Amino acid sequence: xxxxxxxxxxxxxxxxxxxxxxxxxxxxxxxxxxxxxxxxxxxxxxxxxxxxxxxxxxxxxxxxxxxxxxxxxxxxxxxxxxxxxxxxxxxxxxxxxxxxxxxxxxxxxxxxxxxxxxxxxxxxxxxxxxxxxxxxxxxxxxxxxxxxxxxxxxxxxxxxxxxxxxxxxxxxxxxxxxxxxxxxxxxxxxxxxxxxxxxxxxxxxxxxxxxxxxxxxxxxxxxxxxxxxxxxxxxxxxxxxxxxxxxxxxxxxxxxxxxxxxxxxxxxxxxxxxxxxxxxxxxxxxxxxxxxxxxxxxxxxxxxxxxxxxxxxxxxxxxxxxxxxxxxxxxxxxxxxxxxxxxxxxxxxxxxxxxxxxxxxxxxxx
Amino acid sequence: xxxxxxxxxxxxxxxxxxxxxxxxxxxxxxxxxxxxxxxxxxxxxxxxxxxxxxxxxxxxxxxxxxxxxxxxxxxxxxxxxxxxxxxxxxxxxxxxxxxxxxxxxxxxxxxxxxxxxxxxxxxxxxxxxxxxxxxxxxxxxxxxxxxxxxxxxxxxxxxxxxxxxxxxxxxxxxxxxxxxxxxxxxxxxxxxxxxxxxxxxxxxxxxxxxxxxxxxxxxxxxxxxxxxxxxxxxxxxxxxxxxxxxxxxxxxxxxxxxxxxxxxxxxxxxxxxxxxxxxxxxxxxxxxxxxxxxxxxxxxxxxxxxxxxxxxxxxxxxxxxxxxxxxxxxxxxxxxxxx
Numbered sequence: 001x002x003x004x005x006x007x008x009x010x011x012x013x014x015x016x017x018x019x020x021x022x023x024x025x026x027x028x029x030x031x032x033x034x035x036x037x038x039x040x041x042x043x044x045x046x047x048x049x050x051x052x053x054x055x056x057x058x059x060x061x062x063x064x065x066x067x068x069x070x071x072x073x074x075x076x077x078x079x080x081x082x083x084x085x086x087x088x089x090x091x092x093x094x095x096x097x098x099x100x101x102x103x104x105x106x107x108x109x110x111x112x113x114x115x116x117x118x119x120x121x122x123x124x125x126x127x128x129x130x131x132x133x134x135x136x137x138x139x140x141x142x143x144x145x146x147x148x149x150x151x152x153x154x155x156x157x158x159x160x161x162x163x164x165x166x167x168x169x170x171x172x173x174x175x176x177x178x179x180x181x182x183x184x185x186x187x188x189x190x191x192x193x194x195x196x197x198x199x200x201x202x203x204x205x206x207x208x209x210x211x212x213x214x215x216x217x218x219x220x221x222x223x224x225x226x227x228x229x230x231x232x233x234x235x236x237x238x239x240x241x242x243x244x245x246x247x248x249x250x251x252x253x254x255x256x257x258x259x260x261x262x263x264x265x266x267x268x269x270x271x272x273x274x275x276x277x278x279x280x281x282x283x284x285x286x287x288x289x290x291x292x293x294x295x296x297x298x299x300x301x302x303x304x305x306x307x308x309x310x311x312x313x314x315x316x317x318x319x320x321x322x323x324x325x326x327x328x329x330x331x332x333x334x335x336x337x338x339x340x341x342x343x344x345x346x347x348x349x350x351x352x353x354x355x356x357x358x359x360x361x362x363x364x365x366x
Numbered sequence: 367x368x369x370x371x372x373x374x375x376x377x378x379x380x381x382x383x384x385x386x387x388x389x390x391x392x393x394x395x396x397x398x399x400x401x402x403x404x405x406x407x408x409x410x411x412x413x414x415x416x417x418x419x420x421x422x423x424x425x426x427x428x429x430x431x432x433x434x435x436x437x438x439x440x441x442x443x444x445x446x447x448x449x450x451x452x453x454x455x456x457x458x459x460x461x462x463x464x465x466x467x468x469x470x471x472x473x474x475x476x477x478x479x480x481x482x483x484x485x486x487x488x489x490x491x492x493x494x495x496x497x498x499x500x501x502x503x504x505x506x507x508x509x510x511x512x513x514x515x516x517x518x519x520x521x522x523x524x525x526x527x528x529x530x531x532x533x534x535x536x537x538x539x540x541x542x543x544x545x546x547x548x549x550x551x552x553x554x555x556x557x558x559x560x561x562x563x564x565x566x567x568x569x570x571x572x573x574x575x576x577x578x579x580x581x582x583x584x585x586x587x588x589x590x591x592x593x594x595x596x597x598x599x600x601x602x603x604x605x606x607x608x609x610x611x612x613x614x615x616x617x618x619x620x621x622x623x624x625x626x627x628x629x630x631x632x633x634x635x636x637x638x639x640x641x642x643x644x645x646x647x648x649x650x651x652x653x654x655x656x657x658x659x660x661x662x663x664x665x666x667x668x669x670x671x672x673x674x675x676x677x678x679x680x681x682x683x684x685x686x687x688x689x690x691x692x693x694x695x696x697x698x699x700x701x702x703x704x705x
Contacts, residue, residue, distance in 0.1 A: 072575070082418055091420040154447055155420075216453045219460030230447075230462075310408050310448040320416055320448070323409030324423075325682045329573035331546055 056336075067327060079330040080337045083321045087337070090157015090312050096149065100160055103137045107163065115352060117359075130171060153231040157312035159341060161231075165238060165303040165313065170296050172239035177246025182276060184251055195247070202244035208305055210237040215309035234306050242299045249291040253284030286360045293353035297346050314338055392464050392596075392603040393437065393653050401443045404430035405463035408448040411569040412677035412685070413469050413489075422446045426467040428672040429488055429594045431665070432610040433465055436649070436658040441665035455480050458597055465607055466595040469565070476595075485607040487593040489677075490689045490698050492586035493525050494564035496571060499581050501558060506585035510535040515557035517541075517548045526561055529587040549573045552580075563590060568683040584688065606652045613659040615701035616641055617668035619692055624667040627660060640704050648704050659704070669699065 016022055028038040059074025062081070070076035080087070089100050110129040113119050144150040156164070183195035202210075214233040222228070257280050265275040285292070307316035318334040321327060396402055406414035406426055414424040422430075422444075431441040447463050458466045459481060470476070471491070472484040495514075497503045506529075514537050516523050523539065530537050540557045542548040549570050552560040562570060564586060571577050594611065596604050617623070620638050622630045631642050639645040642663075643656030652658070666672060673690065674680040691697025 086416065086418065086420055091416055094419060152445060154445065212452070216456045219456060219462060222460070307408075308450060309453065310450055312408075312448065316408065317416075320409035323411050323415040323569075324417060325411040325415070325569065325572070325677075326417075328411055328569055328682065329549075 067330075070330075075333050075336070076330055077333060079321075079327050079333050083318075083327075086158060086321060087314060087317055088159045090161055090317050091155045092157070092160070093149075093151060093155065096143070096151055099140045099143070099148070099151075103140055104160070106133060106137070107167070134168070134171075153229050154311075156231065158317045159314045161306075161311065162300075162303050162314045165235065165306060166296075166300040168235055169238045169242050169299050169303070172235075173242035173246045173295075173299065174292070176239070176243035177250055178281065180243060180247035181250035181254060184247065185254060199244045199247050202241050203248070207238070207241050207302055208308065210241050211305055211309050213237070230309060231311060234309060234311060238299070238303070238306075242295065242302075245295050245298075246292070249288055249295055250284065252291065253288035254280065256287055257283050289353055289357050289360070293349060297349055300346060300349070301342060314341060392600045393606065396437055396464060400438065401445045402430060402434040402437065402465060403447065403463045404433070404444050405447050405449045405454055405457050405466040405468055406430065407468045408450055410469055411572075412565065412681060412683045414446075414448075414467075423676065425488060425672060425676045426469060426592075426594075428614075428666050428676065429467040429607075429611060430465060432614060432662045433607055435661040435665045436606060436610045436613070436654055439655070439657075439661050441661070455482065455595075458482060458595060461597075464596065464603065469592045470595055472591045472593055481598045482595050483598050483604050485594045485596055485604060486611040487591040487699075488611065489565060489592045490586075491563050491565050491590035491592050492689075493522055493529075493561060493588045493590070494567050494586050495583045496552070496560045496562075496567050496580050497558060497583060499579050503583070506583055506587060507533065507535075509537065509559060511537065512559045513538040513540055513557040515540050515542060515548050515551045515560045517543070517545060517562060522562060525588040545570060546573075564685065564688075565592075565677065568677070568685045572682055584686075586689065602653055606654065609652065609704075610658075610662055612701040613641065613662050613704070614666070614669040614672065615692070615699050616704060617659070617663045618670040619694070619701070622663055622668060623671055624664055627663045631660070637703065637705075 012018065016025075029035045055074045057074075059071070060077055061070045061074065062077050063069065064078040065082055067076070067079070069078050085094070085097070089097055092100055110125065110133060113125050114122065114129065119125075139145050140148070141156065142151060142153070180195045180199055183191045184199065186192050186195070211234060214237040215230055218228070218233060261279055261283070262275055265279040270278070303313055304315040306313050307319070312320055315338050318338045322331050322334050404427075406422060406424075409415045410424070410426075412424055413426045414422055417423045427446070430444045430446065434443045435441040447457065449457050449463075449466075449468060454466055454468050454470065455476070457463045465485075466482075467488070469489070469491075470484075472487065476482060477484050495506055495509065497509075503509065509530075514526065516526060516539055523541065526537070526539070538557075540551060542551055545562075545566070548560060548562075551557055552570075553574055560567070560570060560580075564582065567582050571580055571582065574580055594607055596607050598604075616637075617627075620630075620635065620641065622638060622641065627642070630638050631644055633639060633642075633644075636645060640648060642660045643649065643658070647656035649655055649658040667675070670678075673687065677683045677685045678687065687695075687697060689698050691699065693700040
């Protein structure tokens with residue numbers, strides 16, 4: 001009898017189960033059907049990617065100032081380059097752009113501050129971001145105070161306007177949505193029916209109708225001496241519309257919280273607002289992060305609809321630039337640029353929400 | 367006791383009074399504000415579009431600038447409000463803007479039922495045809511049996527059908543949704559002819575790979591006079607807009623340009639002297655200074671300058687003067703005399 005008491009040394013897995021080749025074999029070429037699909041897929045990808053890359057990079061023109069600098073064989077990024085300032089700031093006067101830059105800088109600093117966990121004073125920064133900053137931004141952008149020349153809102157535009165519409169819409173829609181969601185679950189008949197009617201009305205009409213009403217019908221109802229700024233009209237319409245959607249998303253979260261949670265809080269003697277603010281809402285909001293971010297992203301993209309009421313958001317200013325007779329026929333470049341900018345913002349929002357979900361995960365995930 | 371009906375009546379009477387009060391004082395409001403509220407399109411090549419520096423440019427924009435020059439002495443004192451086709455009249459009716467200069471066709475319905483007045487014609491537009499140069503076609507009467515690219519949803523379709531029926535010709539319509547698709551269809555040879563308003567044809571032609579391979583036929587088969595619009599009920603303001611346009615046309619007729627306007631102030635020609643305010647004040651009746659037309663011409667230019675700069679031969683659009691020439695040069699533009 002042979003007793004081998006020494007253990008065999010650990011050895012790496014066989015080479016045909018490791019490395020990229022093995023991965024390829026296991027995932028892409030595991031059988032004749034899979035191999036066929038892989039090859040067809042690669043061929044389709046080749047057909048799509050090669051001309052796209054050639055158009056966007058290899059044959060593209062990057063340097064120049066006029067349409068004569070474009071060979072027309074590939075994309076003419078000269079157009080985007082020449083109009084870049086306008087795409088970002090709209091028709092904001094060139095000499096006053098520093099004001100918009102300060103607002104941009106403040107905006108991104110605040111967002112970064114709130115998003116990066118290591119930085120201190122989160123609570124105070126949040127209060128400033130929600131109260132102080134909007135006022136400061138308005139004073140800076142609109143002017144008329146502290147000797148700043150007035151820049152009327154019809155000159156605002158581009159990415160600046162898109163971000164402004166989206167962030168004010170988000171900041172407004174979330175609290176209104178929470179209140180509406182709580183109201184809809186309330187036992188008080190007047191509060192409840194008001195919330196139900198409000199939500200169902202705003203969810204029942206398309207956003208484009210709301211904007212048209214705000215821009216075409218509303219001025220006719222107001223006496224002609226009084227006119228509400230069209231940006232304000234659009235903002236109110238957008239916020240109310242989105243808050244109805246937000247309310248339903250949050251109500252979904254509220255319903256997912258077991259009733260025992262609220263009852264336990266009540267048994268501890270907590271008032272309604274404490275029960276909601278400390279026990280129910282933190283859990284519900286956390287659970288609804290995907291839904292809330294979903295609504296935010298759709299709001300961000302919906303802001304392009306303000307184009308139909310003559311406000312030049314990012315897409316609107318791209319289209320207006322396309323109608324400059326010096327730059328006719330570069331619509332593809334303009335639209336690709338707009339799509340790219342929108343994608344960057346929406347994708348970052350989506351990534352941040354996934355990070356937030358992981359961070360706030362307390363083991364409730366099913 | 368007042369019942370609900372009375373309250374409604376009172377409220378509407380109040381609203382009417384407010385409207386009336388605001389309407390009659392457009393000139394005073396404008397002077398007080400220091401800027402003309404002008405409605406333009408949200409981007410139409412050659413007529414109104416922001417340039418690289420964010421300044422509005424175009425033939426329609428120059429009307430706004432002319433009014434601002436006449437009223438305030440500063441052509442840049444304009445607030446441009448961009449409007450789409452649906453809301454343009456509402457914006458004017460509600461007082462958000464005081465002049466609508468947005469390639470708007472002058473029709474009976476618009477002039478008589480909307481409470482608006484058309485203050486003249488800046489551009490005689492109409493449906494025209496663009497054909498490939500290789501076909502060697504020189505007139506619309508040679509288009510029998512042609513395949514025609516049309517953009518859907520516009521009145522173009524109806525007007526073309528009417529024209530072909532009236533002339534006992536046949537055509538094969540190929541309808542597209544957007545202007546890019548229409549150009550693409552023409553370019554790929556799906557149709558021999560592309561039709562649209564002549565002001566648009568030029569913009570479509572630039573988008574072709576080889577703009578010189580296509581010609582725009584001289585024929586125009588429908589009437590689309592485009593012009594500035596104001597509210598009814600303020601005749602002073604109506605006169606100001608109307609005569610701002612006439613001043614530009616008269617300046618062209620007398621050969622006064624933005625270049626030579628300062629020399630022309632000493633001209634012996636009585637027409638020019640009256641135009642430039644050297645012989646009596648013809649702005650008085652409109653509540654303006656004697657140099658109202660001088661300001662327009664020195665800051666905006668005469669009609670020919672504006673036309674050439676924005677849509678004519680000095681612009682990428684290269685639209686011929688054609689029917690938009692002065693009356694004494696074979697066109698339709700005829701401004702009443704200043705005297």
